[in-house]
Every structure is written in structure tokens, then in C-alpha cells.
Amino acid sequence: xxxxxxxxxxxxxxxxxxxxxxxxxxxxxxxxxxxxxxxxxxxxxxxxxxxxxxxxxxxxxxxxxxxxxxxxxxxxxxxxxxxxxxxxxxxxxxxxxxxxxxxxxxxxxxxx
Amino acid sequence: xxxxxxxxxxxxxxxxxxxxxxxxxxxxxxxxxxxxxxxxxxxxxxxxxxxxxxxxxxxxxxxxxxxxxxxxxxxxxxxxxxxxxxxxxxxxxxxxxxxxxxxxxxxxxxxxx
Numbered sequence: 001x002x003x004x005x006x007x008x009x010x011x012x013x014x015x016x017x018x019x020x021x022x023x024x025x026x027x028x029x030x031x032x033x034x035x036x037x038x039x040x041x042x043x044x045x046x047x048x049x050x051x052x053x054x055x056x057x058x059x060x061x062x063x064x065x066x067x068x069x070x071x072x073x074x075x076x077x078x079x080x081x082x083x084x085x086x087x088x089x090x091x092x093x094x095x096x097x098x099x100x101x102x103x104x105x106x107x108x109x110x111x112x
Numbered sequence: 113x114x115x116x117x118x119x120x121x122x123x124x125x126x127x128x129x130x131x132x133x134x135x136x137x138x139x140x141x142x143x144x145x146x147x148x149x150x151x152x153x154x155x156x157x158x159x160x161x162x163x164x165x166x167x168x169x170x171x172x173x174x175x176x177x178x179x180x181x182x183x184x185x186x187x188x189x190x191x192x193x194x195x196x197x198x199x200x201x202x203x204x205x206x207x208x209x210x211x212x213x214x215x216x217x218x219x220x221x222x223x224x225x
Contacts, residue, residue, distance in 0.1 A: 032211040043216035104154035
């Protein structure tokens with residue numbers, strides 16, 4: 001089993017739609033979780049951290065489900081500019097907080 | 113502030129050649145990282161550094177060496193390039209602290225023939 005797994009997609013949705021991605025992780029003791037966004041042929045950029053209580057930033061909501069070992073990202077009212085690849089990132093090495101694992105990414109295309 | 117910069121942006125090597133990728137950051141970050149990104153595999157950590165003069169192995173360190181002689185620079189070396197090292201290489205940096213945001217450079221596209 002991969003340490004961090006994502007559905008690669010692609011997810012093709014119309015503008016205004018709500019879309020959700022999940023990401024599963026293998027180490028039940030992992031403590032740090034993030035969503036990064038990567039545009040085509042660009043570098044990844046932090047979208048949001050994922051906290052135990054869940055967190056929201058505008059149209060984006062991130063949640064953590066420790067029992068089932070997954071994190072989720074919900075995007076409401078999708079915009080054309082949301083088209084990108086969304087990377088799930090998890091700290092899997094509990095002795096080293098810098099050792100992060102990236103999922104392969106979920107590609108989202110928002111269409112007019 | 114330039115953030116994280118990488119040199120070169122593109123490079124083509126022949127099998128067996130060597131090269132060094134340079135990463136520089138101007139944010140006074142303690143931590144620096146080298147990743148490679150291949151289609152369908154996401155980013156994989158090659159080596160990282162938690163401070164000047166220190167380095168550590170990541171998930172896929174074989175075939176690479178690194179050095180951090182100055183806090184702002186992190187070098188990635190390929191001593192004898194192989195076609196399997198064809199990839200996009202990203203450097204990143206972050207401040208101290210668990211869960212700190214990583215800031216990435218624009219990447220280096222390396223092709224080994």
C-alpha cells in the first residue's frame with residue numbers, strides 16, 4: 001500500500017459545481033496534513049493545512065478523518081481558475097517532521 | 113524577495129555525465145529540500161537539510177549527493193547521470209517548526225539521454 005494515495009482523476013466539472021477529493025494515508029500516527037495546488041508545469045504551492053477540527057478558507061474546506069485515515073478537500077462554487085492538480089501531503093516519518101510524502105495528485109478541470 | 117530560485121531551468125545530459133543543480137533561497141529558512149517529480153508518481157524527497165552543514169537522506173537518495181555549505185544554498189549533484197534520472201527537480205525551503213509551509217522553486221527539467 002502506498003503511503004499516500006489519491007484518485008488521479010481527472011475530475012471534469014462545470015463552473016459553479018461542488019467537487020470533493022479524498023486522500024488516504026497509511027501511517028495512523030501521522031500528525032501533519034496539507035493540500036498543495038500545482039498548476040501545469042509550475043511549482044506546487046500551499047493551498048491549506050488540514051487541522052484535526054477541520055478548517056475552511058473561503059470556498060475551500062479541508063477535513064481530517066483519523067479513524068479512516070483520510071483527508072478531504074471540498075471546493076464549492078468552482079471557478080475556471082481552480083483548474084489545477086491538487087496534491088495531498090502527509091508527514092509519515094514520526095521521528096522527522098521534515099520527511100513529507102506527496103500523493104501523485106488529483107487533476108481538476110473546471111469547464112465553462 | 114526572489115523566494116526560491118533554481119539553476120539551471122533546463123538541461124540535457126548524456127549518460128555518465130555529471131552536473132550540479134543549484135538552489136538558493138532568500139527567506140532565511142533553516143530547512144531545504146530536493147524533490148523529483150515523475151508522471152503519475154508525485155513528488156519524491158531525495159535529500160534534505162535542517163541547517164547549514166547538515167544533510168539527510170529522503171525517500172529516493174541513491175545516485176544523488178547534496179551539500180549545504182551556506183544557509184541560503186542547497187546543491188544537488190549527479191555524479192554519473194542515468195536515463196532513470198530524467199525528471200523535473202524541485203527545490204523547496206521552509207522555516208523551523210512542525211508543519212511549516214514549504215516554498216518551492218520553479219523546477220529544473222533534466223533529460224538524460
